[in-house]
Amino acid sequence: MIAIDSVTKSYGDATVVDAVSLTLPDSGVTSIIGPNGAGKSTLLSIVSRILGADAGVVSVEGLDVFSAPSREVAKRLSILRQDQHLTARITVRELVEFGRFPHSHGRLTPECREAVASAIEYCDLAELADRPIHQLSGGQRQRAFVAMVLAQDTRYVLLDEPLNNLDMVHATGLMRLLRSLADDHGKSIVLVLHDINYASVYSDRIIAMRGGAVVQDGPPTEVITEAALEDVYGMEFRVHEVDGERIAAYYR
Ligand SMILES: Nc1ncnc2c1ncn2[C@@H]1O[C@H](COP(=O)(O)OP(=O)(O)O)[C@@H](O)[C@H]1O
Numbered sequence: 001m002i003a004i005d006s007v008t009k010s011y012g013d014a015t016v017v018d019a020v021s022l023t024l025p026d027s028g029v030t031s032i033i034g035p036n037g038a039g040k041s042t043l044l045s046i047v048s049r050i051l052g053a054d055a056g057v058v059s060v061e062g063l064d065v066f067s068a069p070s071r072e073v074a075k076r077l078s079i080l081r082q083d084q085h086l087t088a089r090i091t092v093r094e095l096v097e098f099g100r101f102p103h104s105h106g107r108l109t110p111e112c113r114e115a116v117a118s119a120i121e122y123c124d125l126a127e128l129a130d131r132p133i134h135q136l137s138g139g140q141r142q143r144a145f146v147a148m149v150l151a152q153d154t155r156y157v158l159l160d161e162p163l164n165n166l167d168m169v170h171a172t173g174l175m176r177l178l179r180s181l182a183d184d185h186g187k188s189i190v191l192v193l194h195d196i197n198y199a200s201v202y203s204d205r206i207i208a209m210r211g212g213a214v215v216q217d218g219p220p221t222e223v224i225t226e227a228a229l230e231d232v233y234g235m236e237f238r239v240h241e242v243d244g245e246r247i248a249a250y251y252r
């Protein structure tokens with residue numbers, strides 16, 4: 001499991017993650033929801049040590065992420081960041097190969113090549129594999145970054161708004177893929193979502209943040225309710241049962 005203990009981060013006078021304590025399970029799909037500025041990305045960045053915390057401790061399977069060698073952390077935990085920047089002129093396949101770096105140190109083994117090929121296949125990128133990244137559409141590029149993260153083949157996969165730029169076919173395809181990585185490969189998928197209905201349908205657990213704190217934490221039956229969503233977002237919701245799923249309507 002990932003243990004987050006009293007993690008705090010401030011910028012000047014603003015505390016954007018406020019003494020958050022959470023444990024993230026070693027399998028299943030956990031979604032993090034909440035309004036813009038709630039601290040979701042900051043928390044994931046701290047867990048994956050892109051960012052330091054002002055206070056608190058994070059451990060992954062007992063390994064302290066702030067003091068452990070980065071390679072050891074990277075074998076256990078991967079992250080798709082909310083805004084990936086890439087200046088290098090590389091192809092989709094080369095990008096996905098970067099995901100193997102913690103394992104291969106730059107020299108790809110047959111196992112690495114297999115992981116790269118499966119990630120490309122899973123993300124529907126076979127026809128784009130030799131195209132330069134900078135020639136792709138936003139959604140195609142997003143899938144290439146997801147493939148890079150999957151190629152890293154870690155137990156914990158953190159994804160910050162992975163549905164950004166994806167059409168409904170690829171968004172649903174990605175959610176099904178993440179669900180099957182949890183169910184069939186025993187991975188723990190933790191993802192930030194704005195589409196609360198994808199969170200409702202695909203998650204085992206939904207954590208809601210607001211103002212740097214966790215304000216809801218439970219299965220979709222507890223968090224996808226009118227009262228809980230109104231508390232998180234401060235707007236009106238109607239929750240309906242559609243085909244056995246809880247679906248929130250919020251367009252008016
Ligand atoms: N580098 C930074 N400097 C100052 N404030 C920041 C910085 N990064 C994030 N913040 C602020 O921290 C808060 C939480 O941001 P973030 O974690 O990105 O929220 P979320 O991902 O939930 O939308 C926001 O109010 C944001 O403006």
Ligand SMILES: [Mg+2]
Pocket residue numbers: 040041042082160
């Ligand atoms: Mg964010």
